[in-house]
Amino acid sequence: MPFFQPPNQENVSLFYTDDGARASTPLLLLHGYLCDSHDWSAQIPALLSAGHRVLALDLRGHGRSTTPPPPYSPHIFAADILALLSHLSIPSVVLIAHSMSTITASIVAVEHPHLVRALVLVHPIYAITGPALSALLEEMRADAARAPELAARFFAAGMYTPRTPAWVQTWNRRRALGADPEVVVGCMAGLVALEGMVTGRGEAARAYMRRRRAPRLVVSGVDTAMEWEREVGWGEGDEVREVREGAFLHVVEGDVVNGYIIEWLKKIL
Template identity: 35%
Template structure:
């Protein structure tokens, strides 16, 4: 499997499947916090039947390098810009889940020429101030005596009674394989750091700078309605899959692929 050097001491693992489509840019699949590109195993075969599909392990995650510092969504987005240069890919349809939704949104804002369109899946932005009050304690626990247990407690929010056990187990195993400093640094950078865009109103101000069409799929009706009011780009669509958990695309892989394919065809 291929690797790409994207900066001093940073090498990204990625897979490259399917065939290029003259009518649409490749799909770039970006996983969430504490996961890796295996998260897309439920979807790659179906997507690669019609698209070139790049699935990447972000820095600090999976098989990619684990830097001592810089494990933030902004640095991850910068890495992706370099990766696309290495692959000779000028533009992509960028797909991101959770933290990956932040990463691809940053890529679209900071490197707008790179992103033809965005797909965000229960993205890690738009958190209310009341919810954010608990984040400092979560970050402290990620830097405490048992960071993996703390990460597992945080991850409980990501599932519900309908989440299959195999998905719960898959994510637990990956969390326990993560470097603790990456878990803490990335979580902090998403929500409480000086450049964090995960909490309103910082989310509103930053995401309003996106100029490409956006398909956003949420599990929470309130946050879906919030983003629908924020987006005015032609072709953008916001939907909510009520009853789904934060792992919505893993729980409903066929629905996700069909929704993405239908929207891409209409672009």
């Protein structure tokens, strides 16, 4: 069955898929805010064809997973990832994460380093959170019923480039509008709560991210994000690849991103 329940959480059922060669180091794909594992549809076949075992998870409150009461935070999502790895008896994994999940993946890498063989961070946002998210959260909390509408507006305002297909924008808008308001607000609250400690560009966040020991591939088109990766510092095997196609660059430029990921994995696995 492609569902599992984290221990002692009867109201939580998480959807995942698990395909490919069992002998290889598994890759676990993690989606972004108000998205789901379908966002990796351009990557999954390519990674399977390259010989990898590929898992893709719908985070709680997203996709086909259930929507339990809050909280919805990167640390809660990290606990669900640990539960999935335990459920499948996986000793270590490559985390391939998009947007919001780049924070969760980094938390797992820092706090459970033995579990993370490598990190692939697509459009990482941990360096570019800040006042805008806090303001959006306050607006959402003032009228929670409008939170999905506000999230859809947030996507439309800054996630795309002129090359982002209309179907991608429509898909994201409809998912946001159909999301549970508690999930919409809860995820945003979880992100804002980490500002200055795990996320942002201050010294505490910088020190936290320097605790990541796994090699990392960063794929981004945001100048401040790429500059910050260099400021944090590079280890053996770390690389940055530039793709300037908005937040959903892995959808818009799927073949390019797939090539970067597959070639990098050959080097470090």
